[in-house]
Amino acid sequence: MQRSELAEKELCSEGQQIPKAPPSGEDKFSHPLRYQKNEMQETHRKKSKLRKSCSYSPRKLKNFVMDFLPVLRWLPKYQCKEYIWGDVMSGLVIGIILVPQAIAYSLLAGLKPIYSLYTSFFANIIYFLMGTSRHVSVGIFSLISLMVGQVVDRELILAGFDLNDDAPPVLGDGSLQSDIYQVSGFFRLGFVSMYLSESVLDGFATGASLTILTAQVKYLIGIKIPRSQGHGMLVITWINIFRNISQANICDVITSAICIVVLVAAKELGDRYKHKLKFPLPTELVVIVVATLVSHYGNLNEVYGSSVSGAIPTGFIAPEVPRFNLMLRVAVDALPLAVVSFVFTVSLSEMCAKKYAYTIRANQEMFAVGFCNIIPSFFHSFATSAALAKTLVKTSTGCQTQVSGVISAMVVLLVLLFLAPLFYSLQKCVLACIIIVSLRGALRKFRDVPARYHANKVDTVVWVVTMAASALISTEVGLLVGIVFSMICIIVRTQRPRTALLGQIQDTSFYEDDLEYENLSSIPKVKIFRFEAPLYYANRNYFLKSLYRLTGLDPNLEAARRKKYEKKEKQHMKKEDHTTANGLGGGDTTLQLVPKQIDFQTLIVDCSSISFLDTTGVNTLKEILKDYKELNISVLLACCNPAVIDSLKRGGYFGKDFGSMQEMLFYSIHNAVQFAQDQKLPEDCSHQHRIPPNQIYVQPNT
Numbered sequence: 001m002q003r004s005e006l007a008e009k010e011l012c013s014e015g016q017q018i019p020k021a022p023p024s025g026e027d028k029f030s031h032p033l034r035y036q037k038n039e040m041q042e043t044h045r046k047k048s049k050l051r052k053s054c055s056y057s058p059r060k061l062k063n064f065v066m067d068f069l070p071v072l073r074w075l076p077k078y079q080c081k082e083y084i085w086g087d088v089m090s091g092l093v094i095g096i097i098l099v100p101q102a103i104a105y106s107l108l109a110g111l112k113p114i115y116s117l118y119t120s121f122f123a124n125i126i127y128f129l130m131g132t133s134r135h136v137s138v139g140i141f142s143l144i145s146l147m148v149g150q151v152v153d154r155e156l157i158l159a160g161f162d163l164n165d166d167a168p169p170v171l172g173d174g175s176l177q178s179d180i181y182q183v184s185g186f187f188r189l190g191f192v193s194m195y196l197s198e199s200v201l202d203g204f205a206t207g208a209s210l211t212i213l214t215a216q217v218k219y220l221i222g223i224k225i226p227r228s229q230g231h232g233m234l235v236i237t238w239i240n241i242f243r244n245i246s247q248a249n250i251c252d253v254i255t256s257a258i259c260i261v262v263l264v265a266a267k268e269l270g271d272r273y274k275h276k277l278k279f280p281l282p283t284e285l286v287v288i289v290v291a292t293l294v295s296h297y298g299n300l301n302e303v304y305g306s307s308v309s310g311a312i313p314t315g316f317i318a319p320e321v322p323r324f325n326l327m328l329r330v331a332v333d334a335l336p337l338a339v340v341s342f343v344f345t346v347s348l349s350e351m352c353a354k355k356y357a358y359t360i361r362a363n364q365e366m367f368a369v370g371f372c373n374i375i376p377s378f379f380h381s382f383a384t385s386a387a388l389a390k391t392l393v394k395t396s397t398g399c400q401t402q403v404s405g406v407i408s409a410m411v412v413l414l415v416l417l418f419l420a421p422l423f424y425s426l427q428k429c430v431l432a433c434i435i436i437v438s439l440r441g442a443l444r445k446f447r448d449v450p451a452r453y454h455a456n457k458v459d460t461v462v463w464v465v466t467m468a469a470s471a472l473i474s475t476e477v478g479l480l481v482g483i484v485f486s487m488i489c490i491i492v493r494t495q496r497p498r499t500a501l502l503g504q505i506q507d508t509s510f511y512e513d514d515l516e517y518e519n520l521s522s523i524p525k526v527k528i529f530r531f532e533a534p535l536y537y538a539n540r541n542y543f544l545k546s547l548y549r550l551t552g553l554d555p556n557l558e559a560a561r562r563k564k565y566e567k568k569e570k571q572h573m574k575k576e577d578h579t580t581a582n583g584l585g586g587g588d589t590t591l592q593l594v595p596k597q598i599d600f601q602t603l604i605v606d607c608s609s610i611s612f613l614d615t616t617g618v619n620t621l622k623e624i625l626k627d628y629k630e631l632n633i634s635v636l637l638a639c640c641n642p643a644v645i646d647s648l649k650r651g652g653y654f655g656k657d658f659g660s661m662q663e664m665l666f667y668s669i670h671n672a673v674q675f676a677q678d679q680k681l682p683e684d685c686s687h688q689h690r691i692p693p694n695q696i697y698v699q700p701n702t
Contacts, residue, residue: 070364071129071402078401086398091407093282093397094137094390098408099415100284101140101390101438103309103423104431107219108145108212110152110227113312113423115380116140117416122376123384124409128402130368132360133349135399137390137408138372142438143208144341144383146215147475151333153227155326196343200482202445203463204340207470207478209442210234212435217241219432220256222249222307231473251304252429259287259433267437274396284434288426296425307428312420319378336476341385345369348386352395389438458493462486497533499546502606502669509670511606525599526676527551528669530606535617543620553598555627602676603628606669608639618651625653634679637665638672 066072102116109116120139127138214234218225218241225240266283300306342365349360373383394404453460465485470478500513503520511528514520529547533539548554605621613621625635640648645665648654654661666672 067364068367069129070132074401078403083400083403086400087403088407090394090397090399091404092411094394094404095408095411096282096285097390097393098139098412100288100434102412103426104434105140105142105145107428107431108142108149108215108435109382110149110156111382113309114420115382117412117420118379119376119381119384121409121412121416122379122381123372124405124412126372126375127368128405130364130371131402132364132368133352134358134401135352135356135391135395136345136349136386137394137405138345138369138386139384139390141344141385141387142212142435143205143475144337144385146208146212147333147337147340148382150475151330196339196483197459197462197486199459199462200466200486201343203466203482204470204475204479205442206445207467208475209439210471211475213439214238216432216435219307219428220252220436221245222252222429223247231477233474234471249304249306251300251306252427255291255306255427256429256433259291259430260437262287263433263437267440287434288423288430291430292423292426295427300427301425309423309426309428309431312423314417314420316416317380320380322377333476336479337383340479341369341373341383342366344388345386348388348391352391355395389441458489462489491538494533495539496542497531497539499532499550500530501550502528502530504673509668511669523673525601526604526673527600527602528604528606528673530609532609534612535610535620536612536614537616540616540620544624547624551600551603555624555631555633558598559627559630598631598633600633602634602636602679604636604638604669604672604676606639607637607644610644611641612643613647615651618647618653621648622651622653634676635664636672636676638667638669640665
């Protein structure tokens with residue numbers, strides 16, 4: 001049997017695939033004309049594709065319209081008998097829940113309840129036309145309402161209004177909040193969402209929930225305090241609450257206590273027996289109806305001075321062009337609004353799609369959320385997004401498609417046209433209770449901190465920092481702090497990653513960290529070094545220090561020591577008096593300069609965890625290659641991915657003709673170890689472990 005066949009058989013026995021070389025054994029570097037021709041063909045193909053994509057046809061126009069309005073694809077296929085009952089039931093339940101929530105969240109947004117109802121109506125209709133998720137409930141969201149309300153308060157102060165007034169005037173009939181989101185919609189700022197980790201989002205939601213709770217306390221106890229603005233709002237608000245606690249309205253305190261007990265008890269019972277209930281109990285609606293009747297017939301506003309919602313007009317106000325002169329002023333506020341809205345909507349859409357086995361289009365979701373904010377801006381609405389609580393209710397009540405959203409919109413429309421005036425006597429403390437009880441899920445995350453810390457300490461620190469910044473500084477700053485701190489943590493973790501020397505698992509071709517595993521075999525005259533991060537400018541020094549520390553050899557120091565030793569030896573040879581030269585002092589100096597005994601001849605760098613190299617990373621590998629070569633130590637690279645190999649090629653690591661690649665780059669650590677052990681054999685006996693330069697294929701180190 002020929003030697004090449006023996007090599008193939010040996011490699012196959014190790015579970016490796018032998019790549020087949022081109023018939024001529026050539027690559028793009030050895031034949032630039034052929035490579036140039038391929039590049040020209042690729043360029044021509046791209047131009048043809050571009051011309052085809054820019055060309056017009058009725059079919060393309062149809063596809064564009066149907067992609068922009070997904071309802072045109074799924075509504076004709078709607079299975080009425082199978083879907084209609086679940087959609088109607090879930091739509092009615094969500095509509096019933098949505099009405100009291102819309103009225104309550106108007107407190108957060110600093111607007112009259114009518115504008116929350118407008119927002120809920122238009123958002124459901126537009127998402128029905130443009131959304132790709134079947135189950136997401138889009139409308140008012142507590143965090144978005146809070147962030148909008150903070151901008152409203154600031155603009156009211158700039159306009160000269162007194163925030164001590166219990167019912168602040170509406171600025172521009174709600175168009176200000178629309179302008180905020182128009183900026184984000186026009187400039188498509190949702191790309192920032194990719195930098196939001198789960199820890200950042202959870203921390204932001206929890207911190208904002210503390211802010212929301214704080215903002216509602218004054219309604220719970222019926223005191224009038226100025227709405228705090230700027231950084232530290234939470235602390236300032238609590239100081240004002242304790243200063244004015246003696247002015248608490250007894251009627252509001254008693255009403256709040258009763259409502260919270262009823263709402264919490266109903267929520268706990270609903271959670272405990274949710275598997276037996278076909279749909280959640282409409283507790284909020286019952287509480288609002290009963291509280292409104294008690295307040296109306298008990299004259300709580302006139303007799304006890306309890307604050308009520310006031311007049312809620314019916315019908316629709318005429319459309320109005322938003323105030324574009326405010327767009328530059330609120331552009332900075334638009335960014336966090338757009339990011340939070342887009343992230344929560346896409347996250348919930350993906351969660352539902354995964355659970356019910358269908359797909360969504362994230363880009364289309366961004367368009368849908370954007371138009372849910374831009375189009376209603378002409379109809380006195382404010383910013384909106386998907387909401388977790390209502391989405392979970394939707395899925396639990398049999399929702400099949402976004403037809404349920406249309407049913408919910410019809411319920412809101414009924415309130416807008418006929419029923420809104422009935423809520424005149426509704427106490428604001430009841431609305432505050434509904435908001436606070438709805439924050440249970442976010443506030444319960446404090447109980448998960450020990451388990452979160454046990455799972456991942458860094459993510460827990462990110463959560464704590466984001467939560468504290470969102471609560472103690474402001475929601476917008478908290479979100480920014482969370483993103484920046486999370487990115488810093490990533491950078492730090494790549495700056496000081498895990499490093500290890502590897503040993504061989506006995507009688508196998510596997511290699512692992514000799515500090516983490518027992519009974520590993522060391523390879524004579526071979527050191528295997530693993531670096532578990534990309535190698536780039538920020539961790540270059542740590543890479544070198546770790547390599548020198550674990551191998552016990554700094555090639556630069558050893559080379560300098562050898563040069564001094566050689567220089568000293570030459571000086572001794574020139575001296576005629578050997579007796580003087582071998583004196584006590586000279587003997588001590590010579591002993592100090594004796595070169596260190598090196599216990600390895602080959603260094604193997606496991607590159608399986610190195611995802612990329614920048615210019616500094618390539619130069620670092622070239623540096624250690626040169627330094628160890630001066631000490632007659634070979635440096636071999638194993639398990640490089642294609643991106644790393646390409647960076648090494650372009651950086652000149654293998655020389656100009658790539659002829660040395662076959663002796664420097666290997667499929668696996670085991671291949672490199674075998675090559676290192678066979679280096680003393682004749683040339684033709686070791687070629688079976690090499691990879692020809694035009695056949696570099698990466699195989700994971702399994």
